[in-house]
Amino acid sequence: MKNNLLGAFALTTVLSPVAAMAQTEVQFWHAFTGRLGELVKAQVEEFNASQDEFVVVESHKGNYSETLNAGIAAFRAGEQPHILMVFEVGTATMMSAKGAIKPVYEVMAESGASFDPDAYIGAVKGYYTTTDGDMLSLPFNSSTPVLWVNRDAFEAAGVDPDTDLSTWEKVGDALEQLKAGGEDCPLVTAWQSWVHLENMSAYHNVPFASKDNGFAGLDTELMLNGPAQVAHLTAMGDWAKDGKFIYTGRRNEGGANFRSGECALFTESSAGYAGIKAEAEFDFDVRPLPYWEAITSEPQNTIIGGASLWVMEGHDPEEYKGVGEFLSFLSSSDVQAAWHQNTGYLPITAEAGEATRAAGFYEENPGTDIAVIQMTAKEPTANSKGLRLGSFDQIRGIIDEELEAVWSGEKTAQEAMDSAKERGDALLRRFESANQ
Amino acid sequence: MEKRVTFRGWLLPLVLIAPQVIISAVFFFYPAGQAVWQSLFIPDPFGLSSQFVGFGNFEFLLSDKYYRASFVTTAIFSTLVTLCSMIPALFLAVIADRLIKGSGVYRTLLIWPYAVAPAVAGVLWLFMFNTRVGVVSWYLGQFGYDWNHVLNDAEAMGLVVVASAWGRISYNFLFFFAALQSVPRSVIEAAAIDGAHFWRRFFTIVLPLLSPTAFFLLVVNVVYAFFETFGVIHTITGGGPQQATTILVYKVFSDGFVGQDLGSSSAQSVILLIVVGLLTVVQFKYVEKRVHY
Numbered sequence: 001m002k003n004n005l006l007g008a009f010a011l012t013t014v015l016s017p018v019a020a021m022a023q024t025e026v027q028f029w030h031a032f033t034g035r036l037g038e039l040v041k042a043q044v045e046e047f048n049a050s051q052d053e054f055v056v057v058e059s060h061k062g063n064y065s066e067t068l069n070a071g072i073a074a075f076r077a078g079e080q081p082h083i084l085m086v087f088e089v090g091t092a093t094m095m096s097a098k099g100a101i102k103p104v105y106e107v108m109a110e111s112g113a114s115f116d117p118d119a120y121i122g123a124v125k126g127y128y129t130t131t132d133g134d135m136l137s138l139p140f141n142s143s144t145p146v147l148w149v150n151r152d153a154f155e156a157a158g159v160d161p162d163t164d165l166s167t168w169e170k171v172g173d174a175l176e177q178l179k180a181g182g183e184d185c186p187l188v189t190a191w192q193s194w195v196h197l198e199n200m201s202a203y204h205n206v207p208f209a210s211k212d213n214g215f216a217g218l219d220t221e222l223m224l225n226g227p228a229q230v231a232h233l234t235a236m237g238d239w240a241k242d243g244k245f246i247y248t249g250r251r252n253e254g255g256a257n258f259r260s261g262e263c264a265l266f267t268e269s270s271a272g273y274a275g276i277k278a279e280a281e282f283d284f285d286v287r288p289l290p291y292w293e294a295i296t297s298e299p300q301n302t303i304i305g306g307a308s309l310w311v312m313e314g315h316d317p318e319e320y321k322g323v324g325e326f327l328s329f330l331s332s333s334d335v336q337a338a339w340h341q342n343t344g345y346l347p348i349t350a351e352a353g354e355a356t357r358a359a360g361f362y363e364e365n366p367g368t369d370i371a372v373i374q375m376t377a378k379e380p381t382a383n384s385k386g387l388r389l390g391s392f393d394q395i396r397g398i399i400d401e402e403l404e405a406v407w408s409g410e411k412t413a414q415e416a417m418d419s420a421k422e423r424g425d426a427l428l429r430r431f432e433s434a435n436q
Numbered sequence: 437m438e439k440r441v442t443f444r445g446w447l448l449p450l451v452l453i454a455p456q457v458i459i460s461a462v463f464f465f466y467p468a469g470q471a472v473w474q475s476l477f478i479p480d481p482f483g484l485s486s487q488f489v490g491f492g493n494f495e496f497l498l499s500d501k502y503y504r505a506s507f508v509t510t511a512i513f514s515t516l517v518t519l520c521s522m523i524p525a526l527f528l529a530v531i532a533d534r535l536i537k538g539s540g541v542y543r544t545l546l547i548w549p550y551a552v553a554p555a556v557a558g559v560l561w562l563f564m565f566n567t568r569v570g571v572v573s574w575y576l577g578q579f580g581y582d583w584n585h586v587l588n589d590a591e592a593m594g595l596v597v598v599a600s601a602w603g604r605i606s607y608n609f610l611f612f613f614a615a616l617q618s619v620p621r622s623v624i625e626a627a628a629i630d631g632a633h634f635w636r637r638f639f640t641i642v643l644p645l646l647s648p649t650a651f652f653l654l655v656v657n658v659v660y661a662f663f664e665t666f667g668v669i670h671t672i673t674g675g676g677p678q679q680a681t682t683i684l685v686y687k688v689f690s691d692g693f694v695g696q697d698l699g700s701s702s703a704q705s706v707i708l709l710i711v712v713g714l715l716t717v718v719q720f721k722y723v724e725k726r727v728h729y
Binding site for chain 1: 483484569694696
């Protein structure tokens, strides 16, 4: 028995280096667990099975912030992976790290893998592309905020669930009726800064920050204290005071309230689809994010949230070839269409969206195309291309704090946003001086 | 004449203290030195470039009113945690000391919470006080009290204090209990014969004799409240609402590892080091004078 084991051990030690030599290894660090983690694993396995030159090794490194930190720490120690998943908020940090990252367009050109930058959806690609049109990182999972409706809650409160909720004015009326009908939680939100400031600004085509939201230079300043944003937050603050908008926390805590059927309306990412579909025991509905008729007659597009894949500097050309192949595989229409349908994330190529439509998915799952339409209906402007701000994770923290002051009634929306601008600008100046 | 043990030569003493010196050097002096050095720069997160700014990071911090507010938050938080963990512990120890039967079981049960890691303790308390599914907040709601630590500063502070102090009570209990056992019975019995009732005996005899232990626990608990409560705050409030529970050590974390601003984060840890150092000196200089060994 013992001998057998030893023999087997010797055999594997002899064999494994041979196998390793034949295949080039590509390290891929990501932030997904649960169902999303399984789907990523399946993508990697499919890629590994599809060819025998490269082997991609995926590993989970914690949540978005932790994954970014792991990547940074690894780079400092010279142990960086080939591919690192970074959330959209970390984009400016990565872009400024010249010498640590290898732009995707370069990787693709050198590896000779098939790559057509025009195939990607503009609103998705724009977030990760330089002003010259060079793609720096590959969009991986992108979503955009939409309005989720609990139809049963509407009926219980005696409000028509098919009522028009396209504008915030109409939503305001609906909240009034819901409240009057005995609904204790008319509206909740997830990711308040992302939905009610960043997207609100893009959707109404007003700037969130100067210098094209930071795309045109590091000397950008926040402009989130403009009249449009303040008007929206003032309305939200009033709703909070009247118990029509219930604040549950800085992240997506509100999701639990909505999925349990407690709340009637919920502003959350389109990627909330998988969770809501799995858990909700009520009839639900997806609507486009509302806009203020008083500000615009026709909304612009919303912007994305999610993550992209960055290629790290400091590896062999042969390995970069594998990276190129893998990224090309991920962008392929079949992989993207499956990803989009399984998760509610947006397809990153127009072709994947078409394939999904052709397969009849949107008809079987009404509302799943709303996010795609909302993102792509209009060509993005300088205000709706995305955001590129340094220390943005921390700035969001500041915005969260100031918004809490609005919800609790301690500050007016104008006071809170003026203060958020002042504090955020200080961080932007520090980021600027660290990256000169 | 004091009796002294002397060693001949230098080698043996050096060898004997070497492990401690090496551990301190590797785990304290080296990182602390690095922090001091880093605090003079604004580096980029990847360590590709860094800019010497002298005391610029300190200037930036001290001119930030939110950073200064964090000192006040920390002072309130650590005072409350220290009080809330020491007073109940002392009370429980005194009660347990009087028990004749079953004190072993009682003791064991009281020590259990110490085995719970701060982050886990945070999750447990958060679960009880969750604004939606929490048991306690539900009962409070029945009494007409609307618990919402997500928006209410005082409730958030109360919750993190209780969650931080809870596990600590066990630790303090253990020390107080051991100290109570060593209070000479004869003194207490003499006082009892003189007619001093229980609480009088406690305040005039037992408490002064416990003072060395209480002093030790004071120092240890303040240090605990300053540094080790990170997990509780991270899991329960994340420093909010607004900045109501952002204590200094939490800010070191959020600026360094969320904001990737390593210069500011290092400067903050240097300031924290100085503050705790000063606090300990003050404690030893003034409080210790009132301690009877």
